[in-house]
Structures are given as C-alpha cells and as structure tokens.
Amino acid sequence: MDKHESVINTDRFERRRFNQILEMSERLQEIVHKGQEGFPTFRPLMSDIWASLYKMKPSLLEEDAYDKNYQVNHDIMSRIMNEEGYFSARSSTRLDDLSSALGTVQYSEKVYEWVEKQRQANEELQKAIEEALKAQKSLAQAEQKQQESQNEIDDAKENGDKEGQKKAKSKQDKAKNVQQKAQESLQQAMQQIQSELSNQLHKTGNQLSEALKSATNEANQTKDDLMNLLSGGGSGAGNREGELQKLPLRDQIKLAELLSKNESLKKIAEWAGRFKAIAQKKQKNKHVETIDRSGVTLGVDVERLLPSELAAFKNPVTKMDFLRRFAENQTMMYAPEGKENLGRGPIILCLDQSGSMKELDEQSKGFALALMMIAKKQRRDFAIIPFSSTTKHQKLFYEKGKIKPSDLMELAKLFLGGGTSFLTPLKAAVSIIEERRRYSKSDIVFVTDGDPQDSHGLENYCGISGEFIKKKKERGFNIITVLIGNQVSERYVTPFSDKVVRASDFNNESVANAVFTI
Known part of the structure; x- marks a missing residue:
C-alpha cells in the first residue's frame, strides 16, 4: 500500500506486517473483500485501524500529508482514536500481533456495518459510492492499458517499427485521457462521500461509538477464551500470555477465528477457564500440605x-x-513430609458420551482440559477415551498434556450419543497401559451419568477374580469414578474403583477435591 493511502503515521515495516497478518487471517480477508465492494477506501482504512492498535505512539497525519481521497478515512480514524474504548483496548494491543489482529477484525466489522447502514438510508451517499467504485474500476483499467501500450512501444522500438510505435503511442494517450477523467470522477465522488459521511458522523456518531465499544469487549473476550483453552498451569495474565505465545501466530489467529464462530467452543473455553482456576488452586493446596x-x-x-x-x-x-x-x-x-504423588504417572480420562450427557458436553470438555492442564504442568502424558454403546472406542492421546488447535477442534466436535457401556472404555484403558510403557501406573478418571447396558459382562470382567482386577494389581494403576446425577447406581462401579464420588455436575466441590488433586 502506498504511503499516501494511509492517514496514520505508518512506515514500510508496519504496512508490510499488516499485509502478512492479512494473509494469515481468513476473517480479515473476508472483511476486506466485502468492504471494498461497498466502500472505496475500506482496505486502507483497515490497515490504519490495525496500525492505530499496534503502534506504540500512533498519530493522525496532517491534512497535507495524505491524498484527499482518503479524507473520509481520516475522519473515521479520528473518531475511533478518540473513543474511550479505544484507549482501553490499546493497553493490550500495543506491539501485540494477535490482539491487534482481533481488534482490527472487530473494529472493521463495526465500521463496515455503520457505513452500510448510512448507505442504505441515504440515496445521495449510495449514488456517490457507486460512482466512486465505477471510477476506481475505470482507473485500474486505464492504468493497465497504459502499461500494455508502453510494452507495445518498447517492442516496436526494438524492432524498428515506427508505425507500430505511433499506434501504440495513440493507445497510450487515449488511456491517459480515460485515466484523467476517471481520476476526476473519483475525486468528485469521494468529496460527496466525505460530505455525506461527515454529516452522518455528527448525526449518528453515537451509534458508531457504541458499536466500537462492543468491538473492544468482543476482541478481549475472544483472546481470553483463547487463553482459557491453551493455558497450561501458569497463574496470572503474564503466564497465560506466555502459553499463548508458544503457539505460532498463524495458529493463534486460526483458533481465535474458530472461537468467534463456534458457540460450543466458546462455552468449552469458559468452563475450561473456570475449572483450570479451581484445579490450580487444589494442586497448590496439595503441594503446600506436603x-x-x-x-x-x-x-x-x-x-x-x-x-x-x-x-x-x-x-x-x-x-x-x-x-x-x-x-x-x-x-x-x-x-x-513423605513422598508426593505429583507426577506419578499418566492420566487417562474415560468420559461418558452417551445421549444423556449431551447437556453437559461443553462442561465435560472444559473439565477434560483442566485435567489436561494438570498433566501438562506435571509433564504427565494424557489420554481421553470417550465412550458410549453405539460405536467402537476411540483413544485420544496428548503427549505431556499438550494439545494442538486441530486437536481442540476435534475434541470440541466429538460427541458419540447412544447408550452406556462400561466394558469398552475399561478394556481400552487397560490396553493403553499394557501397550504403551509410558502409561504404566496411570491414574484413571472414569466419568459416567448412567448405569451400563453391559452389566453382565462387566461383573465377569471386574469381579473379585476378574481380568480387570488382576491387571489393576499387576500394573499398579488407580481409578477414581465420578458419578454424575442421581440416576446412576454405585454398585456397578464400586468393584473396579479405588474411590467413588457423586455429584450433580462437574462444577462440584467433591469432584474438585477428588480429581484435581491427583
């Protein structure tokens, strides 16, 4: 982007950085595309919005330092940079690529929506925008024809073709005339747009202000949700930021955009943040007590x-x-005082995903991410076995408790439905412990809200002389069972459990005391 298109004091590095982030962000690309179709100077405006959030000391250029076609951008940026929400946002966006990108998405959306609203309500503005877009198209075509004519002139000179040079020069002159007329039309149209939008800023500027305020909140919430998903045991904003920075920027942006579109993932992030705070407190208390x-x-x-x-x-x-x-x-x-149990062995979560667990799906996955945080903090391997009666068991592995954005989306989308089977997950857990040496002496957390449909086979497998009990003694693993709700009986889980906890849902003190201290 040429410097004269900016109304902010940007340099070459900052303009190039915006282009790099634009290439990483599908959401920004979508906004640029629709914005350019309805507002002639929208892309440069987005670049200015990003620069105003990213730079340490952004400032508006003086009137004689930018092209007058961008006066409307200057007015809009002046409005943005005098908003209270903008100053609040800047505390987290300065020199922060992700926060600046998230803020640019939200601010650009709100500005575009406001301009569209004014355009639909103002026939003169609509006409001026159409004329400007038409002039821009003619200008681009004229510039292309000039370049083509220049290439023809160069070729004709090389071949000594004077007649060819003359014809090409004539084409070039015509293209220059078209370009000049298009430039004049564009300037007239932009002046009209400037006049109409300036009037609307005075009349409906409060609407834009409210929209920008909500944009700041939405951008902050998205980043907070992102840190809730990815944080791995650190306390305080600095540590949570540190966890986020370990992820490549492209992946940070991709996951943030998925969060903004996926309501289920948002809820999982909220629960994960809540449960991780509880888990961290329980782990700290346990550590102090030792x-x-x-x-x-x-x-x-x-x-x-x-x-x-x-x-x-x-x-x-x-x-x-x-x-x-x-x-x-x-x-x-x-x-x-004695030997701590921290970092003993891996954690295996057997998570009921029968139909009756659907209402607790986001909560259960937030709970799983909190357990994963404990595993990551203690450098313990982590596995999830989602189970029901309708499908073969799946095994999801996370080395040292680390999870990638693609794994997060896989976990968020996963839900089996159907009835309840205990044999499948218990056998799957044993197979992991036997087949993977690193999973010896695991802590198994078994979560269910219903009685098993395979109770007869379960009695044989988990009875006093059953295979599961033998393996448990041989391999030295422990199992904590969490019973959700009042509809499930303890008699089916007692034979294979070291501890049984009953709770209405995952957000329960008894669950936290039993599970988040493993």
Missing part, C-alpha cells in the same frame, strides 16, 4: 526455599552467592 516446615534439606524447589534464601536472592550483595549455590543444588529449603 511440606513439613520442621525439617530442612538442600535443593532447588523455589516454592520450598527458606525465607533467608529468598532474602539472599533479593539482596544485591548476596545475590551472586545465592545464584551460585542454587546452580549447584546447595540452597536450603523445607523438606517434604
């Missing part, structure tokens, strides 16, 4: 360091000595 503050040992566990060691780190005089001892594993810390 510390015996009467004993002291040497080590580098930051959470157990003695206050005197922390003071040594903060003191400039003793800091280097502390760092040396820390590097040599010689810093003093509180000794743990």
